[in-house]
Amino acid sequence: MRQFTAYTPTKIILGADAHRNVGAQVLEYGRKVLLVYGGQSLKSNGTYQDIVDSLEQSNLSFVELGGVQPNPKLSLVYQGIQLCRKEKIDFILAAGGGSVIDTAKAIAAGVCYEGDVWDFFVEGKAPKKMLPVGVILTIPAAGSEAGCASVITKEDTKEKRTLVNELAFPKFAILNPSLCFTLPKKQIAAGGTDIFAHVMERYFEPVGGNEFSDRLCEATMITVLELLPRVMNNPRDYDAWANLMWAGSIAHNGILGAGRQEDWASHNIEHELSAEYDIAHGAGLAIIIPAWMRYVYKKHPERFLQFAERVFGTKTSENTYLNSEAYKEEIIQTTIDGLEEFFRSLGQATRLSEAGIDDSRFDIMAKRATQKGSLGSFMKLETEDVLNIYRMAL
Known part of the structure; x- marks a missing residue:
């Protein structure tokens, strides 16, 4: 066995309807939220409205960034960074699977960096600060909800690269098995x-x-x-x-x-x-x-x-x-x-x-x-x- 240091700081919350209390979790870290998600399924199955209701009940304001695709794209990360700076976001909430979570993490790193966020993926630079990220998981797969990595694709060069840093661990991850029923x-x-x-x-x-x-x-x-x-x-x-x-x-x-x-x-x-x-x-x-x-x-x-x-x-x-x-x-x-x-x-x-x-x-x-x-x-x-x-x- 090699020498190691184990660090797993993400708070895991597993339970039926656990996502309906997400506002209380966010309150520990911020007051203005960027809600990141993928397609229309989050809205059609009622999860989106549950999240919105919980954020509003906790008196949290939010803006949203939808449209995350599988193999998440750098172009959307750039959009998210600009949106966070414009709206003075202090917390990012990812509702979805690995692509949504990885997009949220990349945005969180880019907001706090004066250069190009892609530097963290290809040049070995390490972020010194990231916005806090929380997760509502809708599909077990990538494990990004409890890990410190983000995988993003740069469309024009077709490079798919990874950022790995302890700052990228989500603060919490809500796992509601019921959200998987319609996958x-x-x-x-x-x-x-x-x-x-x-x-x-x-x-x-x-x-x-x-x-x-x-x-x-x-x-x-x-x-x-x-x-x-x-x-x-x-x-x-x-x-x-x-x-x-x-x-x-x-x-x-x-x-x-x-x-x-x-x-x-x-x-x-x-x-x-x-x-x-x-x-x-x-x-x-x-x-x-x-x-x-x-x-x-x-x-x-x-x-x-x-x-x-x-x-x-x-x-x-x-x-x-x-x-x-x-x-x-x-x-x-x-x-x-x-x-x-x-x-x-x-x-x-x-x-x-x-x-x-x-x-x-x-x-x-x-x-x-x-x-x-x-x-x-x-x-x-x-x-x-x-x-x-x-x-x-x-």
Whole structure:
């Protein structure tokens, strides 16, 4: 286990109708709010009005910024920064999923910075101050409600980059499972895949000696494997949603990665894919993850064998041929096939060609993904490696 410092300051509030008390939470930090959200679903399902009522009951004034899209855009961040400065905003409330939350965080950083907020995403600069951000989560997926990262896409250059800073932790996150009841199945599948991928990025690491967090990771992955089909079949299953929301927050708040050498190659490879083609992030991960696994497993096969046994229930220890390299290979390949089939059972594409993507931009995406150096820790990936993974995913 590596030395680490754990810091998870976000206040998590989980419960039915919890969002109807958001005004009281905001009052601890500000008086004038920027409400950031996505499309019309927030209004059509009544959540928007619940939020407005609570803010007004707490005598809070607010302005709003809607229109956040999946793979959130830098242009809207700029609009939000200008709006905050004009209206003298002192608190930002994000109502939505990861794209909305990441947009809110980027705005919060940009308002307090005299330069271009994009500097924080591409030049390694760290914000010295950010406006406080609160969250009403409407879909478990990105984990941004409890994490310190923001991922934004710059449209003209098709760069999808990440800001990571402790100031970006939301002050609070409200998780009401009832708000997930009307989600489209496509969003549910992509969101659950993202949660699973967040755990995998931490689980598949080369250091070892992390028995406790191994078990935490494994429990989280098993939870997603069991509950994601359950909410797909019964979207009003409150307890299943509650557990998925909690799992999504834990998956990305830093705890599961404590003491580990995290990988993040799959995410960075997928970021180029969704920046180029605007595919949903989770949908892209369903394609990239199996290809990445097939490309790297020989580097540390024992980690894949543990994954097979503890997460997929393969009884490796009962087989007398366990010491056979051929049998180990079979176990690993079967497990990867099983994960791919799980993604497919959720209605997701598991090949780029199935998503209508060809190989015409592979070279460009691979070079862009590695422009600052190799990717990953489980296995260091150079440009040619990334290109090969795209080819395997085709």
